[in-house]
Amino acid sequence: MRLVYWLTLPVVLVAAWWVATAGSEDFYVPPLRTILETAPDVWTPTRLRTDVLPSLLRLLAGFGLALLLGVAVGVLIGGSPRVRATVEPVLEFVRAVPPPVLVPVIMLFAGIGDGMKILVIVSGCVWPILLNTVEGVRAVDGVLAETARSYGLTGPARLWRLVLPAAGPQIVAGARQALSLAIILMVISEMFAASSGLGYTIVEFQRSFAIPEMWTGIILLGLLGVVLSGLFRLAENVLLGWYHGLRRAQKG
Amino acid sequence: MSRTWSYGLAGLAGFVALLEVIPRAGLVPAGYLPPAAEIAVALGGELTDVAFWVALRDTLQGWVLGLLLAASAGIALGLLIGAVPVLRELTASTIEFLRPIPSVALIPLVVVLYGASLQSKLVLVVYAAFWQMLVQVLYGVRDVDPVADETARAYGLGRGARIVHVLWPTALPYVMTGLRLAAAVALILCVTGELVIGVPGLGARIAVAQSSGAVPDLYALIVVTGLLGVAINVGARAVERHALRWHQSVRGEVAV
Numbered sequence: 001m002r003l004v005y006w007l008t009l010p011v012v013l014v015a016a017w018w019v020a021t022a023g024s025e026d027f028y029v030p031p032l033r034t035i036l037e038t039a040p041d042v043w044t045p046t047r048l049r050t051d052v053l054p055s056l057l058r059l060l061a062g063f064g065l066a067l068l069l070g071v072a073v074g075v076l077i078g079g080s081p082r083v084r085a086t087v088e089p090v091l092e093f094v095r096a097v098p099p100p101v102l103v104p105v106i107m108l109f110a111g112i113g114d115g116m117k118i119l120v121i122v123s124g125c126v127w128p129i130l131l132n133t134v135e136g137v138r139a140v141d142g143v144l145a146e147t148a149r150s151y152g153l154t155g156p157a158r159l160w161r162l163v164l165p166a167a168g169p170q171i172v173a174g175a176r177q178a179l180s181l182a183i184i185l186m187v188i189s190e191m192f193a194a195s196s197g198l199g200y201t202i203v204e205f206q207r208s209f210a211i212p213e214m215w216t217g218i219i220l221l222g223l224l225g226v227v228l229s230g231l232f233r234l235a236e237n238v239l240l241g242w243y244h245g246l247r248r249a250q251k252g
Numbered sequence: 253m254s255r256t257w258s259y260g261l262a263g264l265a266g267f268v269a270l271l272e273v274i275p276r277a278g279l280v281p282a283g284y285l286p287p288a289a290e291i292a293v294a295l296g297g298e299l300t301d302v303a304f305w306v307a308l309r310d311t312l313q314g315w316v317l318g319l320l321l322a323a324s325a326g327i328a329l330g331l332l333i334g335a336v337p338v339l340r341e342l343t344a345s346t347i348e349f350l351r352p353i354p355s356v357a358l359i360p361l362v363v364v365l366y367g368a369s370l371q372s373k374l375v376l377v378v379y380a381a382f383w384q385m386l387v388q389v390l391y392g393v394r395d396v397d398p399v400a401d402e403t404a405r406a407y408g409l410g411r412g413a414r415i416v417h418v419l420w421p422t423a424l425p426y427v428m429t430g431l432r433l434a435a436a437v438a439l440i441l442c443v444t445g446e447l448v449i450g451v452p453g454l455g456a457r458i459a460v461a462q463s464s465g466a467v468p469d470l471y472a473l474i475v476v477t478g479l480l481g482v483a484i485n486v487g488a489r490a491v492e493r494h495a496l497r498w499h500q501s502v503r504g505e506v507a508v
Binding site: 006008010086088093094108109184206229 | 256259260343345361363459470478
């Protein structure tokens, strides 16, 4: 029954798309049939290796770096009220800058290679993670912190056993926001000056008016977003299983 | 409070001082990062240029229109889907599927369909902001206290009255969170559309500054977008506080 609910609307929508565009004469909106027939010719294993794989690797590198950096700096800032009060306005400002406008600046520093694209992703993704970590660390339960102290839990042990688990749910929430930003920035960085990558390829199709090919690229990008958010949810369930269990138990 | 403020001001001053010193000391080439003073001069130049104000107006126009469309559609559909259990079951998979699709994937499509026009920008903004609104409204509707709803029913409140008196107040905090998130996302997509597609606005002005090598102006314009973002965040918080002044999360410090 659940499956029926899950499948009905998507099937109806795809069918509607199929039927509505079946006889389409509009050059820019080709029949769904044509798009699907084009896909295997466009996304050959070679192209997947030369264009999609590099994009994904840059995405993972940027997201991973942002995660490390955001959590590390976030723990440092969140741990000290004075540091927090000092840097907060600057952080608020830097975070409020729409990340894509930094692409031109990062191009100045890092040229147009892989480094630039990874930097662009890091520069946008790090803020939600960092600010959420700061909030999470700040909200560590006072009694727990005192207890940990009286048991002599200090240094790395304190970080692993107290601070990170306590801030975990917040950090994960920040990471989820960062992931959707990462995909956006991956595409944008490739739309500027690039010679490979998913974003580059789609824009090339658009410029050469290879419209069905462009549509296949858009669909692929959409699927990528869906798959990544699915993987993220799996990782979250593993990492925060204890927390969700606790919440369920508390709610009774 | 005033102590926090003074720390914050010191932090800002330190940040600006670093921006001034790093390029002057030659740590990075001034061609990449001009000293803060030069950026300030460029900012002054921008503020006296009519074209800058036109670009700012274009950006704000796209942001306001996009946000309004996304918010009204998100609230209306969210309430409808949330209030009818069958609809919620039917739409769950589709919403989960469409939401993570990055709105920038639509850039090539809107370029061929609408070119560098306001429509292009609006499609991107509305698509991105709509999901933020819809998902929050759905969470909000799910949060309705069954006891309160039953009580309202027992007092003979009709569907419309229950939406006004039970559902809406419950969902409002979520709606406000959605609005805050959507406002920030809308600005990002607005400027991105201008930057990448060339729709008139601050983003397009940044693209011009970049291609003409006007580095201080580039930084000045980025500062402007940042300040715009701060203003939007602060404004959204203020609206939230005002709309929720009856709610525990806002008056909690005094009452509970």
